[in-house]
Amino acid sequence: MRSHYCGHLTQENIDQEVILSGWVHRRRDHGGVIFVDLRDREGISQIVFDPDIPEMFMLAEKLRNEFVIQVKGKVRQRPEGTENPEMPTGQVEVLGLELTVLNASETPPFQLDDDDVSEEHRLRYRYIDLRRPEMQNRLRLRSQIIRMLRNYLDDNGFLDIETPILTKATPEGARDYLVPSRTHQGEFFALPQSPQLFKQLLMMSGMDRYYQVVRCFRDEDLRADRQPEFTQLDIETSFMEEEQLMMMMEDMMRSVFAKVLEQQLPNPFPRMTYAEAMNRYGSDKPDLRIDLELVEVADVLTDVDFKVFSGPAKDPNSRVTALRIPNGSSLTRKQIDGYTKYVSIYGARGLAYIKVNDKAAGREGLQSPIVKFIPDDALATILERTSAEDGDLIFFGADKTKVVNEALGALRVKVAQDLDLVKHGWQPLWVVDFPMFEYDEGAKRWTALHHPFTAPSSDNPQDLLDNPGSSLSRAYDMVLNGTELGGGSARIHKQDMQTSVFKLLGIDDEEAQDKFGFLLDALKYGCPPHAGIAFGMDRLVMLMTGSSSIREVMAFPKTQSAACLLTSAPSSVSQAQLKELGIKKREVLAEKLADS
Structure with a gap:
């Protein structure tokens, strides 16, 4: 035509x-x-x-x-x-x-050149929204990026292999989406959170190098870079150390950026340990385009008459940090109050600050309600460590380490965006040496920082059992401009180590056999050393198109409440369908009224 x-x-x-x-x-x-x-x-x-x-x-x-x-x-x-x-x-x-x-066409619900259309309206009439040139350009670029990634992997001997969508529910961090079985009433499939176990089984099957552009499903709270269903570039290799895999993945990303955007990424990518990233930036995915860093000042505040500082300074599970904002003394009280409210989202109970009006004048040149509580020598040390100059502002975080890292790490990014302190360009980074486990105070048990199939740095299972809190993993994350593009690790390839990890995570032998019996059995029959990584394709395309959210680079995304405005999903189904599945619908509203 x-x-x-x-x-x-x-x-x-x-x-x-x-x-x-x-x-x-x-x-x-x-x-x-x-x-x-x-x-x-x-x-x-x-x-x-x-x-x-x-x-x-x-x-x-x-x-x-x-x-x-x-x-x-x-x-x-x-x-x-x-x-x-x-x-x-x-x-x-x-x-x-x-x-x-x-x-012919009726009058569209909005004009294609109207920039003030609400996202809700755009999602409801997505087929109209997708006619806009900017949306078509994003999806065209997405197709080009995926094609380039496929070409690279094909050229390097990887096989494109599909894995099941209907699979077994396994604990992998987020809630599973469950699918009831008609032929096995009362039992359920789960939609895969990732093809993790299947790609490991492919390595045990001798496939050597696998990849797949695959849909994954997680029933979790959403935000700008999360959706209930998303696309992942999944990769696994046998007989390849993580160093070799990381170098290959770097080369792949450099190739894609050069061909699609004509941008050159550094060679090699810089590396940073998890501990250093958390200490300097309060985040395991730091944006290196922002020069602001957290500075430890707990040692000079242990004896001050200000318990907000001295308490955390004496607590080994807490930290006191300073964050210098260049030319930040121009911030108004209203703006500072806004940042105080912002960090409260992350559990911070306040946001102390000092304005540096005249550094040479010492205490008299500083403006803050907290200066009176801090001795002159401590103030001098803080100014020296933060490299503060006239016109700067210093924010402080003092609380449990987790709270300070999350609050000040987020504040660092927000202030940089608000004050135009984010440099242009691309700043990739590998974050390595992650802890193997983290302790869940609420549940009083260890949890896997990545997933339970990540290999520890030690080959001795007893070392792991004796020292779970200090054990490091052979995991690695690729970060770009403050966004985690992909995460991977060397995998456990011996049954005794896998059993030990399950034991530490509180998974007993019966549960391990029920949930992961097929994997434990496979580990008995000649499992090769293997490693892999998975990249979030939606996040990658979001960054490469300069979009504000992954919803802008997906053809038919869900809302933040995991609903599809276009099709009105999720929706009710008929009683006949439920009967076929052996499911009886609870009268939720009636139960709520009865409970009240």
């Missing part, structure tokens, strides 16, 4: 007869001549309808935005002075000779 895409016409096509099909982007009546901007996926061409063909001209007069039409016509040079250098097709136009209306 077309000979050319609208966006492909150039001066080389002058005098050619063409057939174009697409949507009416705009119609203009210029006193006897009708101009139509015809749009398709590749761009826009200007069509001119003269009144020489009355029947066609009358039809063109009836065209409205978003009508789907086919035009046969002749390409010609635009008259001098009417060229549009902003458009790839701006040197030419098509003289319409035949016009067919393939489908």
Whole structure:
């Protein structure tokens, strides 16, 4: 139904007869001549309808935005002075000779060039929203990125292998989405949070190098870079140390950025231990475009008459840090109160600060309600360690280590964004040497920082059992501009080590056999050393397109409440369907009323 895409016409096509099909982007009546901007996926061409063909001209007069039409016509040079250098097709136009209306359109719920449409409205009419050039460009770039990644892996001997979508529910950190079985009533499949166990089994099967662009599902609270279903580039290799895998993944990312964005990423990527990242930035995915760092000052505040500082300074499970904001003394009290409210989201009970008005004047040159509680020598040390200068502001965090890291780490990023302190460019990073476990104070047990199949740095299971709190893992995360692009690790490939990890996590032999029996059995039959990584494709495309959220780079995303406004999912199903599955629906509303 077309000979050319609208966006492909150039001066080389002058005098050619063409057939174009697409949507009416705009119609203009210029006193006897009708101009139509015809749009398709590749761009826009200007069509001119003269009144020489009355029947066609009358039809063109009836065209409205978003009508789907086919035009046969002749390409010609635009008259001098009417060229549009902003458009790839701006040197030419098509003289319409035949016009067919393939489908009329009602007035759309919003105009494609309207930037003030709410996201809720856009998601409800996503098929309209996706017609916008910026959305089509994002999805086109997404397709290009995935194609380049596939090409790289294919060229390096990886096999594209699919794994099951209906699988067994296993504890991997988030809630599973469950699927009831009709043929095994009362039992459930789970949608995979990742293909983790299957890709390890593929290594045990001798596949050697595997990859898959795969959909994953997690029933968790959402935010800008999370969705209940998302796309992952999943990778696993046998007989490859993590160092080799990391180098290959670096090369893959450099290749994609060079080919898609014509941007050069550093070679090699810098590396940082988890401990250093948390100490300096309060985050295991620090944005290195921001020069602001947390500075430890607990040692100079242990004896001050200010318990907000001295208490955490004496507590080995707490920390007291300072965060210098260049030229931050210009912040108003209202702005500081806003930042205080912001850090409260992360559990911080306040946000102390000092404004450095005149460093040379000592105490007299500092402005803050807390200065009176801090001795001169301590103030001097804080100013020296933070490299504070006149006009700067110093924020303080004093609390449990987790609270300080989360609150000051988030504040560091927010202040940098608000004050335009974020450098331009790309700053990749490997974060390594993660703790193997973290202790859950509420549940009073150890949990895996990554997942329970991550290999520890020690090969001795007894070392792990004796020292879980100090054990490091062979895990690694690739971070880009403060976003975790991918995470991976060397895997446990011996049954005794896997059993020890399960034991530490409170998974007894019976539960281990029930949940992971197939994996434990496979480890008995010649499991090779193997390692892998998984990249969040939605996050990668979000960064590479400069989008604010992964919803902007997914064709049909869910809302933050995990609902689809387009299809009204999730929704009720019929009693007949439930009966087939052996499920009886509870009357939730009636139960709530009875409980009240």
